[in-house]
Amino acid sequence: MNYSIGEFSKLTNLSIDTLRYYEKEGLITPERKKNGRRYYSEKDVTWIAFIKRLKETKMPIKEIQKYAKLRAIGNSTMSERMDILIKHKTVLKEEITKANENLQKLNEKIDFYKSAIDFSV
Structure with missing residues (x-):
C-alpha cells in the first residue's frame, strides 16, 4: 500500500514538517509520483518506526x-x-x-x- 504524506503523517504520528525535515536530513527518501508528490510504502512505515526507536534511545x-x-x-x-x-x-x-x-x-x-x-x- 502507498501513502500520501498526510496519510503517512497520521500513520506514523509524525508531523508533515518532521517528515520533510527527515527527508532533508537524509533519514528517509520517499518515492515520488510523476507529478512530484511524495508517497510512502510499508517499508517506510517500518523504517520510521526504527528511526523513532533510535531517537527514543537517544542515538544522536x-x-x-x-x-x-x-x-x-x-x-x-x-x-x-x-x-x-x-x-x-x-x-x-x-x-x-x-x-x-x-x-x-x-x-x-x-x-x-x-x-x-x-x-x-
Whole structure:
C-alpha cells in the first residue's frame, strides 16, 4: 500500500514538517509520483518506526544519518550498520546502569525521609 504524506503523517504520528525535515536530513527518501508528490510504502512505515526507536534511545541524529546512508547503499554495509548498533547498545547499557544507580540513591533518600517522618510522628 502507498501513502500520501498526510496519510503517512497520521500513520506514523509524525508531523508533515518532521517528515520533510527527515527527508532533508537524509533519514528517509520517499518515492515520488510523476507529478512530484511524495508517497510512502510499508517499508517506510517500518523504517520510521526504527528511526523513532533510535531517537527514543537517544542515538544522536548524526549517527542515525550515518546509519541511514549506509542502509541506502544496501546489504554490503550490514557489518558497518551492525557496528553502529553495537556501539549504541553499549552506550545505552551504560546509561541504564547510571539510571539504575540514580534510582537506587533516590529510593534510599525516600526511605530516609519515610523513616524520619514516621519517627517524628
